[in-house]
Amino acid sequence: MSFPPLEITRPESGNLKLILHEISHALSELMATGNERSIDLRGIPLAPGEEKKLLESLGEGEIRAELDALGKSRIQESRYSGVWIVTHCNSNGEIMGRFIEITRSPALLAAQTEDMAAGLDALRQLIATGTES
Amino acid sequence: MNKERTLGEILRQQGVSRRGFLKFCATTASLMALPPGMVPTIARALENARRPSVIWLSFQECTGCTESLTRSHAPTIEGLIFDAISLDYHHTLQAAAGSAAEQARESAMKENFGNYLLVVDGSIPLANAGFSTIAGTSNLEILKEVAKGAAAIIAVGTCAAYGGLPHAKPNPTGAVPVSAIISDKPIVNVPGCPPIPVVISGVLTHFLTFGRLPDLDHLGRPLAFYGNNIHDRCYRRPFYERGQFAESFDDEGARKGWCLYKLGCKGPVTYNACATTKWNNGTSFPIESGHGCLGCSEPDFWDMGGFYRALSEPIGLSARTVAGGAIGGAALGAASGLLNRKKKAEALARHEKIGVDELKDGETK
Ligand code: SF4
Ligand code: SF4
Numbered sequence: 001m002s003f004p005p006l007e008i009t010r011p012e013s014g015n016l017k018l019i020l021h022e023i024s025h026a027l028s029e030l031m032a033t034g035n036e037r038s039i040d041l042r043g044i045p046l047a048p049g050e051e052k053k054l055l056e057s058l059g060e061g062e063i064r065a066e067l068d069a070l071g072k073s074r075i076q077e078s079r080y081s082g083v084w085i086v087t088h089c090n091s092n093g094e095i096m097g098r099f100i101e102i103t104r105s106p107a108l109l110a111a112q113t114e115d116m117a118a119g120l121d122a123l124r125q126l127i128a129t130g131t132e133s
Numbered sequence: 134m135n136k137e138r139t140l141g142e143i144l145r146q147q148g149v150s151r152r153g154f155l156k157f158c159a160t161t162a163s164l165m166a167l168p169p170g171m172v173p174t175i176a177r178a179l180e181n182a183r184r185p186s187v188i189w190l191s192f193q194e195c196t197g198c199t200e201s202l203t204r205s206h207a208p209t210i211e212g213l214i215f216d217a218i219s220l221d222y223h224h225t226l227q228a229a230a231g232s233a234a235e236q237a238r239e240s241a242m243k244e245n246f247g248n249y250l251l252v253v254d255g256s257i258p259l260a261n262a263g264f265s266t267i268a269g270t271s272n273l274e275i276l277k278e279v280a281k282g283a284a285a286i287i288a289v290g291t292c293a294a295y296g297g298l299p300h301a302k303p304n305p306t307g308a309v310p311v312s313a314i315i316s317d318k319p320i321v322n323v324p325g326c327p328p329i330p331v332v333i334s335g336v337l338t339h340f341l342t343f344g345r346l347p348d349l350d351h352l353g354r355p356l357a358f359y360g361n362n363i364h365d366r367c368y369r370r371p372f373y374e375r376g377q378f379a380e381s382f383d384d385e386g387a388r389k390g391w392c393l394y395k396l397g398c399k400g401p402v403t404y405n406a407c408a409t410t411k412w413n414n415g416t417s418f419p420i421e422s423g424h425g426c427l428g429c430s431e432p433d434f435w436d437m438g439g440f441y442r443a444l445s446e447p448i449g450l451s452a453r454t455v456a457g458g459a460i461g462g463a464a465l466g467a468a469s470g471l472l473n474r475k476k477k478a479e480a481l482a483r484h485e486k487i488g489v490d491e492l493k494d495g496e497t498k
Contacts (some may be wrong), residue, residue, distance in 0.1 A: 011390030038169035039326030040162075045408055047368040047390070048421050088160050094414045097160040099169060112151035124303035 013047045015052055023133075026102035027082055036103040051098070054106070058085060058100075067108055071096070075106050140341065141180035154180075155488035161342070164335045165358040166406070178342045185340065186245040187252060188238060188279055192272040193265045193299045193308055194255030198290035201327035235268050242282050255313050256292040256299045260307030274313055285319040285346050286311060289333055291429060294322035294353070296487035312353065321346050322353035326429035329410050329419035332358045341416065352432065354404065363400035363426045369393065387423060397441040398425025404432040 019039065026037040037082060059079035059129070067073040071090040078085055084101040086108070138146075144154055158176040162169060164309070191199070195374050238482075241249060246392075253276065258264040279467065280286060288311040291297035299308035323336055336355055339347045347355040372392040379386035379393055392398070402425050407418040420426060428434040442496035 001196075011369060011372070014371050015368075040169055042163050043166065043409055043417065045366045045368045045370075048417065051369075067152060067156065069150050070156055073156055086159075092411055097163040099159065099163075108152055108155060112155070114151040 039100040140182040173315040186249040197272040197327040198254040246282040249367030254294045256308035258306035263348040291324040295432035358406045359404040393425040399428030400426040403428040
């Protein structure tokens with residue numbers, strides 16, 4: 001049996017352009033004042049396929065980093081320097097949240113004081129005893 | 134596990150790095166519909182949060198609410214929230230059974246009297262206490278007893294919040310919500326049939342983070358999740374505004390993704406987070422699959438006059454009026470809401486309870 005081809009039309013929420021405007025305002029604010037912004041994509045109504053379209057519009061820039069803590073997170077610079085896409089997954093690889101961060105460098109990339117302190121302890125122990133804690 | 138340890142200590146002990154913790158806080162802020170700017174505040178609060186004791190009671194229910202919760206983003210983020218609370222009694226999830234289970238509940242109540250959170254799913258039958266019992270004790274008795282020492286009660290699901298499906302006409306069991314019985318404790322309603330999993334854990338997280346219950350609307354629902362109606366956040370709204378409606382489930386409008394208002398969508402009178410939080414780990418929500426909202430987070434949604442009847446139909450709006458109303462879309466939504474409430478009040482006034490009289494004599498305790 002053959003079926004007629006399925007016609008799928010993509011409705012539009014009209015919000016894609018608004019998000020791009022918001023990003024461009026945030027980027028000019030970052031340059032002028034240093035203020036950072038983050039946009040939670042979960043809070044914005046998007047039609048099926050629109051998030052993908054948004055990510056395509058933002059493209060991929062020079063830096064991509066992967067964080068491995070409580071599941072993977074992907075930190076990707078967009079083709080517009082200063083605009084980052086941060087995607088958090090749980091350990092099943094399911095997306096827990098996606099944020100557009102407008103910043104020179106997402107906070108998660110920087111080493112954290114608590115982690116450095118723990119690392120320093122472990123390093124000292126290694127030097128003193130030859131074994132890791 | 135030691136209840137005196139803070140969440141920060143528990144996470145560190147589990148080997149979660151500070152980066153992991155910040156990631157946890159970012160997704161938690163998103164979960165609670167808080168702006169990303171709140172992440173540092175949440176991090177500070179969660180770092181020092183202590184584990185509350187939780188007693189979960191299930192009454193006249195289908196276990197869908199517990200199913201929903203346990204199907205949430207397990208195991209990490211939601212799992213951590215559950216590691217952070219002490220779920221002392223939940224007769225579906227706990228390992229203990231029979232008198233050992235009841236003992237666990239009693240000792241949790243004694244140890245944490247005045248401080249534990251009581252979570253309830255399911256409605257309470259008043260027509261005949263024997264309709265629903267746990268270990269031979271009626272739901273009414275258990276609820277009253279456990280509520281006494283609770284700091285607050287979270288009514289999970291439309292059954293516990295508003296009576297739900299058991300309360301649907303003709304309500305043979307005389308089902309009532311928690312709020313019809315308990316009046317001296319703060320009650321948070323988390324309706325939905327079932328509620329969105331992250332909304333359930335979001336309310337628990339809010340309590341953990343801020344040590345108090347979230348702000349509520351006039352129906353006792355947390356504003357963070359139920360502050361907008363489906364219609365306000367629906368991606369099909371532009372079609373509504375332009376008066377472009379699907380008239381049947383297989384017409385051209387349906388294929389083009391037009392508004393489902395005329396096919397009975399209750400989005401304009403339904404307050405819930407589906408349109409943005411979505412279901413199945415953020416995959417989609419019913420309107421994305423081409424089906425209107427049923428209104429499951431509203432009181433008496435089952436008796437709203439039919440899932441496939443347009444909200445405007447009972448009040449005599451013609452198709453032209455609907456299209457005309459689309460110019461002032463929000464206003465029409467609000468008007469339908471008011472009229473719908475009137476309709477609901479009338480339906481409520483007509484409520485007959487049948488089929489229970491003959492059982493009344495058989496009440497247990
Ligand atoms: S009536 Fe329903 S489908 Fe139409 S815009 Fe409102 S919520 Fe969306
Ligand atoms: S879309 Fe409507 S009926 Fe469906 S789950 Fe959400 S509130 Fe309930």
